[in-house]
Amino acid sequence: MELLDALQLHSLQQARVVAGSQGLHRTIRWVHIVDLPDPLPWVQSGDFLLTTGYSWPREEAEQRNLIYGLAKQGLTGVGLAVPRFFDQFPTAACLAAAELNFPLIEIPWEIPFNTITEEIHNSILAQHYKFQEQSVYIHNELLRVALEATSLQDITSTLGRLIARTVIIQHTDGPLLADYMHADEGNQVSMQTAEHEVLPKELYTQVEDKRYLTTLRSSTQPLRVSAIPENSIPARLICPIHIKRELVGLLWIVEGESPIGELDIRAVQYASIVMALHISQQRALASLEAQMGYSFLDSLLEGHFNPTPQALRRSEVLGFNSEGVYSVGMIVLNSQVPMSREGILKREQLAEHLKRRLYELQTPAVLSFTQNQIFFLLPDQFPVGEMWATINAPDVSLAVSRPYRGFEKVQQSYKEVCSIMPHLVFGQFHYYEDLLVARILMGDKEARSSFFEKLFGPLRGIKNGDILIKTMLAAARSGFHLKNTAEELRIHPKTLRYRLDRAITIGGFDFGNTETQFNLQLAARILALEDVHFL
Known part of the structure; x- marks a missing residue:
């Protein structure tokens, strides 16, 4: 509990703060009674020291040194029983305490120290019990939602309601994956995010620093990021979401009217584990869907698709119409073949980015891989330019075939994009028709x-x-x-x-x-x- 709260207890209602009032928000870990000439070896950080002053020094220099030593030790404050050995705290001690914002409190002599100790300790234990009770409740609720959640948004909303804070889940590349906006008055993060549907750039600028990213990738502990007053951005807590040793997301909670506390930290640590399990499960499902998609797309590209009722139902599940008009898209990486481990990782990252972009454009995302090439189907009138704008890189090229109706024409589209591969320019995207004249002039x-x-x-x-x-x-x-x-x-x-x-x-x-x-x-x-x- 905080020292300010302890002063509201019955045993301390007559106590008087004589110095260091700005330090009353310090937390009391324990109450300790020491009346030795040198109390420093007997106290530790978080202690609220009670003393009669019997053994306190009378020299001003020694009094100042004692206050400096107690503050440096990390004590919460000192309570002196008056008037007996001291009528009041010495002036030298008060001046030193005021300089350090170290609370000094005068307690009427007739109030027994054991009464104060018992009342504060009972309050601390009650708070600990309440904390544990809330922590267990949050843990159980997150476990429940882990079993029932159908999306990352479900978990995010549950966490936000449990801790009454704005919660944001961010992909490591930047895009938002889910968010819960708590209605804190003056919460600029909530208002900006709700208005623009993106995370304010200022919110994660500091995290883009390599030191922060290195810390998040190598640790499971939450990281506190300080407020940016000039941008009305409050303090934030970021908890990494790991699957094994891979950083797959960032869980943010935003400080509102009350400061972020230990309960919030425990809650986000629980939630990050639940989210990691959910993402891992979604990955497993996506992997099964991808395998089904690979098989389907490869059969179209190779001309082996058999339009059985079962195969047509599978294509509908994947989002394709056997009578639809489609082009074949091909992304080529400027990577050595056979590909190195780094090249394969880069291809996977590009494929994940491509999938997200296709989903955003409400297009089925079924891919097939061949070395440094990624193939996929695009419906007629697909905004290729919009997709390329987010992929554009100097070591990547995109080619798109002419559109054809029906699955039986997909193989022809595939042959078209393959035929223009030698003519592609990295850093650009090409329609098949754009390269016809150049290829004709080269005798193709x-x-x-x-x-x-x-x-x-x-x-x-x-x-x-x-x-x-x-x-x-x-x-x-x-x-x-x-x-x-x-x-x-x-x-x-x-x-x-x-x-x-x-x-x-x-x-x-x-x-x-x-x-x-x-x-x-x-x-x-x-x-x-x-x-x-x-x-």
Whole structure:
């Protein structure tokens, strides 16, 4: 208990604080009665010393030295019975105690020391019993939620309600995993987090210091971080969440109107263990789901998918539609093959980051690995740019195939991204179509076939489609001069206009677009130079 609370007890209501009143919040561990000339060997930190003053020194210098020694020993304070051997605390002792904020208390002589001792000790024991009772209750509640929780949020909310504080669970990379905002008046952390749905940068700036991170990674003990008054950020307590020796998260509690105490520390230590167990269980489940996902995705990439009812149900569980439109994404790490241990760890970290980003964008996160490559499916119209913005690194590249409908086309998408692997630039992301021209100029026959298929595919499957293709190639050769094109084909200009309009309607061509003009002229040049019988 604190010395200030002890002064409210019946036995000390007539006591008077004569010096060091700013130190009344010191904690009393025990009450000790010593009337020896040199009490220092008989007392220890946390003791509240009671004395009659019988053996106290009379010289001012010795009185000051005794106060300095008792304060240095870590005593809570000194109670002197007056008036008998001293009418009051000596002035020299009071001046020294005031300098050190060391409480000196005058107690009426008629109050027995054993009454004070008994009352304070009973109060201390009662507080200890209450503390243990609360600690056991919190422990049992956390054990209960460990069995019933369906998410990390459930555990976080339970902990926050039990200790009546703001609780935040943060991934080691920075993002929030769960939070409970306690309605403390003036709690800037709660208000900022609730408003922006992210942890205020100022809250964990100090933790990014390597010394803090090293401490958190190597210790299971909570770490106290001081307040930042200029940013209205209160003091915080951070408890690392470990699975074996791996730091998997940070558990924060934020100091509100009352200071963080021993009960809070015990509570977060219990909670960190429960959260570690929950995360470990979720990892095991995720591992089973991932194995199922790997098998599913690998069968699509290799073209071995068998659309049995069971396989289709599995794909639905994973979040995929057998008739959906998908592209294959490929992330390539600039890592030596075969990969080193460091390379494999980096690939796993990148894969975890990719999964979180896909989940955030409400997309199934099923990955497959091959050495330094990570493959995954992306639904049509997926915001690749948004995903790449969070992955972008100088030693990573992202490639995305063209979209195709149905699972049977996934293998074709896979072949497309694999085909452009030699042309990828690290630090950039590429669509398959973006690299077609470059690959054609380098003599890539597969790229040439894809280029022609993309350009003329919609026309090849219709009646007289070959005539429409010849007409567009002739227009490209003539620089899209309609009179010259009609003369080359020996057709009437109205017939030419009819053919071009039909090609525009069916194939979606835009002759006013410079890229369309370039692609048609490139196709005409390739066919002319190589004497390729495309049609």
